[in-house]
Amino acid sequence: MSESFPSQHAEKSPWSRRLAKGCVGxxxxxxxxxxxxxxxxxxxxxxxxxxxxxxxxxxxxxxxxDYSIFRKQIIIKxxxxxxxxxxxxxxxxxxxxxxxxxxxxxxxxxGITELYLEGAEMKMGSVDTxxxxxxxxxxxxxxxFNNPVEFGGGSLLEFKEVKFDYAKSTADGGTHFxxxxxxxxxxxxxxxxxxxxxxxxxxxxQKKVQKMQDSKDSPAIDDLxxxxxxxxxxxxxxxDPPIVLKVGKVITANNTKNPRAYGLSVILQLAGIxxxxxxxxxx
Numbered sequence: 001m002s003e004s005f006p007s008q009h010a011e012k013s014p015w016s017r018r019l020a021k022g023c024v025g026x027x028x029x030x031x032x033x034x035x036x037x038x039x040x041x042x043x044x045x046x047x048x049x050x051x052x053x054x055x056x057x058x059x060x061x062x063x064x065x066d067y068s069i070f071r072k073q074i075i076i077k078x079x080x081x082x083x084x085x086x087x088x089x090x091x092x093x094x095x096x097x098x099x100x101x102x103x104x105x106x107x108x109x110x111g112i113t114e115l116y117l118e119g120a121e122m123k124m125g126s127v128d129t130x131x132x133x134x135x136x137x138x139x140x141x142x143x144x145f146n147n148p149v150e151f152g153g154g155s156l157l158e159f160k161e162v163k164f165d166y167a168k169s170t171a172d173g174g175t176h177f178x179x180x181x182x183x184x185x186x187x188x189x190x191x192x193x194x195x196x197x198x199x200x201x202x203x204x205x206q207k208k209v210q211k212m213q214d215s216k217d218s219p220a221i222d223d224l225x226x227x228x229x230x231x232x233x234x235x236x237x238x239x240d241p242p243i244v245l246k247v248g249k250v251i252t253a254n255n256t257k258n259p260r261a262y263g264l265s266v267i268l269q270l271a272g273i274x275x276x277x278x279x280x281x282x283x
Contacts (some may be wrong), residue, residue: 057084074102093123137162151192152236158186175219186230186244189274193237199274206267218260224252225267231277243281249273257263
């Protein structure tokens with residue numbers, strides 16, 4: 001007489017099937033709940049940020065908002081803002097940001113341990129990338145400062161890279177940099193349609209520097225180096241393209257006894273470099 005054994009493929013009991021379906025359903029519900037909650041939280045925070053910025057004079061719109069609890073980061077994408085005050089709008093214009101990442105910590109006074117920006121743009125200039133660690137480092141690549149509107153509003157200074165390494169604050173509590181490296185690809189000097197060169201305003205800049213250099217509002221710098229690759233000259237009264245000269249000049253300032261005394265030295269060295277290049281350009 002042969003014995004019968006239960007088949008390995010025997011059909012599961014109705015109770016087992018219901019349990020399995022219940023577990024799958026519960027898992028799906030949890031996943032959906034997490035996704036929905038995440039969307040609600042992100043929208044809520046984004047709306048609150050927009051409201052707070054409007055209180056501070058910025059009509060803002062955040063295209064996308066994300067966060068990471070594990071990395072303690074807030075990520076903002078496709079940010080767009082317009083200053084509500086007319087004076088601020090004239091100064092800054094429309095403000096755009098492709099992506100911004102803020103790393104936060106409760107151990108810091110302002111809560112921010114690192115700020116990273118990509119594709120930031122406003123009226124006065126733009127930057128491809130910028131990394132800022134308070135009291136440690138500020139580094140930017142693809143930075144541009146624009147000319148005033150009366151000088152065409154185009155690019156004035158085009159930087160390859162800018163790097164500021166912080167040191168301990170000065171005795172009077174002012175900002176102090178151990179080392180500053182500024183790599184300028186091009187300085188664009190223009191003459192406006194009224195016949196005024198931007199360099200004609202150099203005297204005013206010199207007076208401001210002299211007034212600031214002994215104040216704690218002027219940062220102290222132990223070691224400063226500025227390299228300039230090119231200088232261009234253009235007359236906006238004509239349709240002629242700019243004349244570009246390769247100069248390859250270096251400006252340095254190193255005064256540990258008086259680390260705020262670099263301003264006037266830099267202005268004078270820059271004025272000499274521009275004057276020499278202008279003569280070569282034929283203007």
